[in-house]
Amino acid sequence: xxxxxxxxxxxxxxxxxxxxxxxxxxxxxxxxxxxxxxxxxxxxxxxxxxxxxxxxxxxxxxxxxxxxxxxxxxxxxxxxxxxxxxxxxxxxxxxxxxxxxxxxxxxxxxxxxxxxxxxxxxxxxxxxxxxxxxxxxxxxxxxxxxxxxx
Amino acid sequence: xxxxxxxxxxxxxxxxxxxxxxxxxxxxxxxxxxxxxxxxxxxxxxxxxxxxxxxxxxxxxxxxxxxxxxxxxxxxxxxxxxxxxxxxxxxxxxxxxxxxxxxxxxxxxxxxxxxxxxxxxxxxxxxxxxxxxxxxxxxxxxxxxxxxxx
DNA sequence: CTCGTGTGACTGACCTGTCAACAAGGAGGA
DNA sequence: TCCTCCTTGTTGACAGGTCAGTCACACGAG
Numbered sequence: 001x002x003x004x005x006x007x008x009x010x011x012x013x014x015x016x017x018x019x020x021x022x023x024x025x026x027x028x029x030x031x032x033x034x035x036x037x038x039x040x041x042x043x044x045x046x047x048x049x050x051x052x053x054x055x056x057x058x059x060x061x062x063x064x065x066x067x068x069x070x071x072x073x074x075x076x077x078x079x080x081x082x083x084x085x086x087x088x089x090x091x092x093x094x095x096x097x098x099x100x101x102x103x104x105x106x107x108x109x110x111x112x113x114x115x116x117x118x119x120x121x122x123x124x125x126x127x128x129x130x131x132x133x134x135x136x137x138x139x140x141x142x143x144x145x146x147x148x149x150x
Numbered sequence: 151x152x153x154x155x156x157x158x159x160x161x162x163x164x165x166x167x168x169x170x171x172x173x174x175x176x177x178x179x180x181x182x183x184x185x186x187x188x189x190x191x192x193x194x195x196x197x198x199x200x201x202x203x204x205x206x207x208x209x210x211x212x213x214x215x216x217x218x219x220x221x222x223x224x225x226x227x228x229x230x231x232x233x234x235x236x237x238x239x240x241x242x243x244x245x246x247x248x249x250x251x252x253x254x255x256x257x258x259x260x261x262x263x264x265x266x267x268x269x270x271x272x273x274x275x276x277x278x279x280x281x282x283x284x285x286x287x288x289x290x291x292x293x294x295x296x297x298x299x300x
Numbered sequence: 301c302t303c304g305t306g307t308g309a310c311t312g313a314c315c316t317g318t319c320a321a322c323a324a325g326g327a328g329g330a
Numbered sequence: 331t332c333c334t335c336c337t338t339g340t341t342g343a344c345a346g347g348t349c350a351g352t353c354a355c356a357c358g359a360g
Contacts (some may be wrong), residue, residue: 040317058304067317069319073316092325095325
């Protein structure tokens with residue numbers, strides 16, 4: 001029942017999931033690279049575009065569940081590449097406002113359709129309604145459980 | 151049918167999966183760090199232990215689906231930390247043999263039970279037989295599809 | 301034999317992510 | 331006011347990963 005090793009049935013499930021994880025991660029990253037972006041850049045760009053207005057690093061971090069340090073490093077790199085700007089004008093003197101540049105918006109527009117098509121083609125297409133229900137329910141349950149446990 | 155955005159139903163599925171991915175990755179990495187290891191170290195240690203004898207970097211790479219460069223960097227770091235040794239004695243003069251050290255074996259023994267328990271507690275526990283069947287089937291199908299497409 | 305091609309492994313440059321430390325600004329109570 | 335504590339954001343050091351380039355060797359065709 002609780003040995004030191006996963007039994008074959010457990011291993012088949014967990015191994016299949018790990019393989020899925022690996023090929024989806026590398027495939028998605030490759031697709032975004034072909035479109036001139038990257039996973040991290042894309043997530044930040046989408047977050048800013050959907051908000052419709054400049055955001056503080058804190059809000060980006062909350063949205064993506066990234067820690068402050070990661071957000072800061074990522075924004076510095078994206079600023080150097082001309083995708084976003086940071087301005088310190090703010091009510092809270094600690095704060096920074098991060099805004100999309102024209103180039104950032106254009107990078108997002110160039111990458112988004114291919115990304116959406118990739119997700120449909122390589123993930124959603126393989127799920128019928130019942131599969132999708134199972135996957136969504138299980139995923140939410142695991143996320144809830146792990147999030148509450150923190 | 152094929153708009154530029156994911157519709158709400160698609161987004162619920164894909165978003166749930168991305169969240170699952172994120173919490174499992176960070177949780178698993180944290181658990182292994184608490185046990186004195188890391189995801190990359192652990193995979194290499196398990197591969198070597200299960201083989202039961204020293205392996206060549208090529209074989210480790212094939213087993214884990216890592217490229218040669220990644221394997222080489224990882225082994226260099228693990229050798230510096232005393233987890234493995236590399237010896238150049240070999241029939242094929244290009245080859246290297248990678249072996250576990252006592253410390254490597256001990257690190258694995260210290261990490262394995264907690265890792266297995268973590269996978270059961272945070273992943274397998276949430277899947278009944280039907281869920282597991284759906285997940286395994288879908289994962290294999292997606293992996294096959296993406297692997298063949300390379 | 302030797303030439304060409306493929307394989308095994310390493311390295312350096314560079315990008316990404318985590319952690320710990322830090323600086324500096326708010327916010328509230330004694 | 332002053333003290334304390336929390337929040338925001340940055341940075342440096344480091345582990346991890348990808349990519350391109352390099353070197354040595356293996357091996358079959360001719």
